[in-house]
Amino acid sequence: MTTVRILASCVALALATPAAAQEPALETVLQRAAAYVADFHLNLAGVVAEERYVQVVKAFAKGAVPLANPSRAELHSDLLLVRPASGGEWTEFRDVFAVNGNPVRDRSDRLMRLFLDGSPSAREQIGKIMDESARFNIGDIQRNINTPVFALQILEPANQSRFTFKRSRNARPDTFSREDTPTGTFRTSTEIWVVEFHEKQRGTIIRAQQLKDLPAQGRFWIEPSTGRVLMSELIASNRSVSATVDVSYQSEPLVGFLVPVEMRENYHDRRGARIEAVATYGRFRQFQVNVDEQFLLKK
Numbered sequence: 001m002t003t004v005r006i007l008a009s010c011v012a013l014a015l016a017t018p019a020a021a022q023e024p025a026l027e028t029v030l031q032r033a034a035a036y037v038a039d040f041h042l043n044l045a046g047v048v049a050e051e052r053y054v055q056v057v058k059a060f061a062k063g064a065v066p067l068a069n070p071s072r073a074e075l076h077s078d079l080l081l082v083r084p085a086s087g088g089e090w091t092e093f094r095d096v097f098a099v100n101g102n103p104v105r106d107r108s109d110r111l112m113r114l115f116l117d118g119s120p121s122a123r124e125q126i127g128k129i130m131d132e133s134a135r136f137n138i139g140d141i142q143r144n145i146n147t148p149v150f151a152l153q154i155l156e157p158a159n160q161s162r163f164t165f166k167r168s169r170n171a172r173p174d175t176f177s178r179e180d181t182p183t184g185t186f187r188t189s190t191e192i193w194v195v196e197f198h199e200k201q202r203g204t205i206i207r208a209q210q211l212k213d214l215p216a217q218g219r220f221w222i223e224p225s226t227g228r229v230l231m232s233e234l235i236a237s238n239r240s241v242s243a244t245v246d247v248s249y250q251s252e253p254l255v256g257f258l259v260p261v262e263m264r265e266n267y268h269d270r271r272g273a274r275i276e277a278v279a280t281y282g283r284f285r286q287f288q289v290n291v292d293e294q295f296l297l298k299k
Contacts, residue, residue: 024224026167029193032227033155033220040152040229040257041081041090047255048080050283051094057139058274073138074100079281081149082129092147094133140273141241145206148247148260148279151218151234153205154197162201168194168219193224206236206243214238228258241269252284259284 024032057071076098083090096104134144153159199205199215208214214236221231234245245265249258263279 026165026195029195029222029224029227030155030160030165032224033195033222033229034157034160034227036227036229037152037155040149043255043257044149044259045081045083045090046286047259047284048078049259049281051075051077051079051279051281053077053094053277053279055138055275055277058276059272060140071138073136075136079147089153090149091129092133092149093129094147096136099136139267139275140271141267141269141275142209143243143267145234145236145243146245146263146265146277146279148263148281151220151232151245151247152229154216154234155220155229159205162205163197163199163216165195165197168196170194191224192230193222195220195222208238208241212238214241218244230258239270241267243267255284255286 053075055073055075075094075096078095078097080093080095081090082093098104130144133147134142137143137146154163196217196219198217202213204213204215206214206216215238216234216236218233218235220229220233222229229249231248232246234243236243243265245263247260247263250261251257252259252261260281262281263277265277266275268274
């Protein structure tokens with residue numbers, strides 16, 4: 001499970017919604033989305049992307065007064081999808097190679113420890129990967145859900161029963177408040193459904209401190225005819241902490257399918273801590289690598 005203390009801003013979405021002759025049922029759209037996510041993971045497992053990730057601490061936990069000189073970190077990483085050979089759960093790994101322009105000196109050693117030392121259970125190894133991916137996060141709010149395809153697991157068949165889903169007519173992300181997205185306004189000429197989700201089952205996918213449940217809700221922007229996900233909005237909050245992670249996807253000709261192009265986050269808690277972050281993705285390239293016989297980078 002995931003430990004969080006997390007709120008984010010997002011990307012605008014302009015939609016064209018032509019009338020459909022006969023609309024599919026929501027259940028059918030969710031089945032298509034589940035199949036799409038499964039194929040997406042298999043496709044993405046053969047691709048590595050370069051990530052530029054800027055995190056800014058707007059206020060520390062001492063109080064809600066904004067900092068005169070906000071703390072800032074810029075990470076450059078390779079991002080790839082991995083899965084333990086013994087497990088079915090995909091996890092993104094952020095391999096940070098530079099922080100604020102300075103090379104990460106222990107990169108080779110930590111990769112050896114992470115992938116080649118011993119053979120822990122799939123769950124233990126996934127936990128280590130997520131913690132390592134969050135190693136260079138800054139600020140008072142602990143988080144390790146800040147990877148772009150994290151929210152897609154909600155659409156997997158094994159997880160859909162944990163949530164209620166309904167179609168929404170509200171196509172605009174609630175947290176959108178500015179026009180400064182690096183990728184600009186996200187547009188599509190195809191019909192899109194906005195599908196809301198709310199987690200109803202205990203033992204939530206995301207956990208707060210002391211493993212307390214942190215129910216997730218949000219929306220997916222789904223192409224109903226194919227199940228393709230063009231944008232996700234993930235919100236997790238309770239009385240202590242609030243988190244939103246928004247991700248937009250676009251077509252990448254070099255790999256032949258939709259890939260994440262931007263992730264926006266904004267986290268705050270009741271102590272006054274506040275963090276904002278923006279990640280952008282590019283230089284997508286194919287790879288075929290096996291780390292060893294126990295842990296595969298590609299199925």
